[in-house]
Amino acid sequence: MRAVFYxxxxxxxxxxxxWAYDQxxxxxxxxxxxxxxxxxxxxxxxxxxxxxxxxxxxNRPQRLRALAVLNFExxxxxxxxxxxxxxxxxxxxxxxxASTPEDTL
Amino acid sequence: xxRTPLRPLARVLDARSQGVNPSGIERENLRLRRExxxxxxxxxxxxxxxxxxxxxxAGYAAIGAKMGMLAASPVAEPEAYAGExxxxxxxxxxxxxxxxxxxxxxxxxxxxxxxxxxxxxRAAHELGRIFPDLDVDRLAARLTDPDxxxxxxxxxxxxxxxxxxxxxxxxxxxxxxxDMRLYPNGTLAAHVLGGTTYGEQGVTAAEIEGIAGIELAGxxxxxxxxxxxxxxxxxxxxxxxxxxxxxxxxGIQVYxxxxxxxxxxxxxxxxxxxxxxxxxxxxxxxxxxxxSGDPADSPLFNRTVQGLYELxxxxxxxxxxxxxxxxxxxxxxxxxxxxPMRFGRHRISDMHRMPAQMTVTDVLVESSNVGTARLAQMIxxxxxxxxxxxxxxxxxxxxELPESRNVRPQYDPRWSEITSMTVSYGxxxxxxxxxxxxxxATIVNGGTRVQPTLLRRTNPALGERxxxxxxxxxxxxxxxxxxxxxxxxxxxxxxxxxxGGKTGTADKPNPQGGYYEDRVVATFAGAFPMTDxxxxxxxxxxxxxxxxxxxxxxxxxxxxxxxxxEMVERVAPMLGLRPQGAAEIDAMLRLR
Numbered sequence: 256m257r258a259v260f261y262x263x264x265x266x267x268x269x270x271x272x273x274w275a276y277d278q279x280x281x282x283x284x285x286x287x288x289x290x291x292x293x294x295x296x297x298x299x300x301x302x303x304x305x306x307x308x309x310x311x312x313x314n315r316p317q318r319l320r321a322l323a324v325l326n327f328e329x330x331x332x333x334x335x336x337x338x339x340x341x342x343x344x345x346x347x348x349x350x351x352x353a354s355t356p357e358d359t360l
Numbered sequence: 361x362x363r364t365p366l367r368p369l370a371r372v373l374d375a376r377s378q379g380v381n382p383s384g385i386e387r388e389n390l391r392l393r394r395e396x397x398x399x400x401x402x403x404x405x406x407x408x409x410x411x412x413x414x415x416x417x418a419g420y421a422a423i424g425a426k427m428g429m430l431a432a433s434p435v436a437e438p439e440a441y442a443g444e445x446x447x448x449x450x451x452x453x454x455x456x457x458x459x460x461x462x463x464x465x466x467x468x469x470x471x472x473x474x475x476x477x478x479x480x481x482r483a484a485h486e487l488g489r490i491f492p493d494l495d496v497d498r499l500a501a502r503l504t505d506p507d508x509x510x511x512x513x514x515x516x517x518x519x520x521x522x523x524x525x526x527x528x529x530x531x532x533x534x535x536x537x538x539d540m541r542l543y544p545n546g547t548l549a550a551h552v553l554g555g556t557t558y559g560e561q562g563v564t565a566a567e568i569e570g571i572a573g574i575e576l577a578g579x580x581x582x583x584x585x586x587x588x589x590x591x592x593x594x595x596x597x598x599x600x601x602x603x604x605x606x607x608x609x610x611g612i613q614v615y616x617x618x619x620x621x622x623x624x625x626x627x628x629x630x631x632x633x634x635x636x637x638x639x640x641x642x643x644x645x646x647x648x649x650x651x652s653g654d655p656a657d658s659p660l661f662n663r664t665v666q667g668l669y670e671l672x673x674x675x676x677x678x679x680x681x682x683x684x685x686x687x688x689x690x691x692x693x694x695x696x697x698x699x700p701m702r703f704g705r706h707r708i709s710d711m712h713r714m715p716a717q718m719t720v721t722d723v724l725v726e727s728s729n730v731g732t733a734r735l736a737q738m739i740x741x742x743x744x745x746x747x748x749x750x751x752x753x754x755x756x757x758x759x760e761l762p763e764s765r766n767v768r769p770q771y772d773p774r775w776s777e778i779t780s781m782t783v784s785y786g787x788x789x790x791x792x793x794x795x796x797x798x799x800x801a802t803i804v805n806g807g808t809r810v811q812p813t814l815l816r817r818t819n820p821a822l823g824e825r826x827x828x829x830x831x832x833x834x835x836x837x838x839x840x841x842x843x844x845x846x847x848x849x850x851x852x853x854x855x856x857x858x859x860g861g862k863t864g865t866a867d868k869p870n871p872q873g874g875y876y877e878d879r880v881v882a883t884f885a886g887a888f889p890m891t892d893x894x895x896x897x898x899x900x901x902x903x904x905x906x907x908x909x910x911x912x913x914x915x916x917x918x919x920x921x922x923x924x925x926e927m928v929e930r931v932a933p934m935l936g937l938r939p940q941g942a943a944e945i946d947a948m949l950r951l952r
Contacts, residue, residue: 307463
């Protein structure tokens, strides 16, 4: 009886040790994954910053203005003017259908 | 413990006399002695076992408690930069529509760790080829110095330079990450943004510190690591700012001015949509402050908040508004405008001949110094001072720019009657264009005080009431007349947008005393559209001249007014303002 108990205890200890080791490894892997992901997020963020800065640099008003002047013949872009605003009367209403509602029903 | 002899003589003799073997006594005694020793040993062993059990229990209990605490505590994120106290992180600055005004870029710094260097002299020569302005001999001396372990080579290198330095193949040359502040729009809004410099430098990072403008004013907020991902939104509109700067620069060129400034502000919220000062600079490559000469000539000088000017006739608006507000006059009251007017040893005269009597409206429209001085006399010096104080004209105008903090308006503290008369037409009180913009906003927006700001506001901040709604309405009609019939009528009328305002041409004070004859500061301040003013503008030009209609012209009507018209015609559609027909404008203004 006593021998069985000792055997069971020994196997229990061994089993727990294996489980603990496994958990330890999993934790370390997860931590290292987190570190890698964090580094990747950082580098992607940096890349995004660069892209945004470049986008802002390429779209700076002075450059766009110069490009609009340069390509005026092709694009015909000029400064926005007040007379480009339309009046509500200028918007054509959809043609009122000649048919009566009964016909469509 | 008393030690009993193994063979006590008395008992041995007794045993012999009785015929018993005396060695039995010795055995008996030995047995007893062994038992004693064994009992003592057992007691000690029992104590040891108990002690060990307690020690093990305490140890396991401590480990268990620690594990329990770890399991119960919240998960802590490991720091990205463990052990790095310097941070180069800094939040972005955006305009009101989310377009980028300032951001951080990661570049590289180049340094040397001499203990890893293989050949310092060769490294110095190779570096000299990459950086032509590098002193090769000095660098070689530094790299081969046995007492030195570390040397900075460049705080900031471009990607190409970093690659070239890497290609030298010298293990002692190392590249560290380095944040850099970038202003992608170059000179645009340079005076508002200010600039940055490096503070504390480490190998892996360098602190970026604001040195001027919003970068300095918001330094704590921008460099707060918790808020590094939260951008700072300004009230500026990048597209509008670009147009305003372009038109201002064009005007300065056409009218040969030394410089100029422009403010465009929301008349209700006080948000500054555009703030420009010329000449300007590139915040990416901020020039060093001038050590000699007038700081006002430096491109770093922000004329809108640092420049104190006697603004001239634009101030007449406030005298007229106060006279109306106090009920002393109505817009149609006749005022004596015979000049020149003498007061003590002072002489007040007008630029051109005026009729002997004019209505209050015409005093403003034709810009009569004499008429305005008479109004000031009616108002009284104390009252006038209190009125201007209520606009904030006698104190520094608070705004999110550190440059403005100590710019205190200048005036004669005694505020005598002659001071009040000259102040009424804009001499004797020096203040900034920003003060004027805030004052004009109050005049046209219905009479409530406005606090200018460079930060985006979500709801209008209505200040205390300074003048009545009625006075504001009358002032709007008069300021509109300035453009239709008065000093700004020549070039002031923008197509579809009813501009209203007041011109001012002030002789510049001579540092040697008195005023220059031929140097002026020309200002046009006002609002548009006058039917329902949404935006206030103040544009100034320093010493403009133009040869027109047979003579040199310096007055605002010939110089600043056309610039403002161009500005409004360009900017108003971008601000989403619909143009109005002449009939519509007339009808709306007549209704009031």
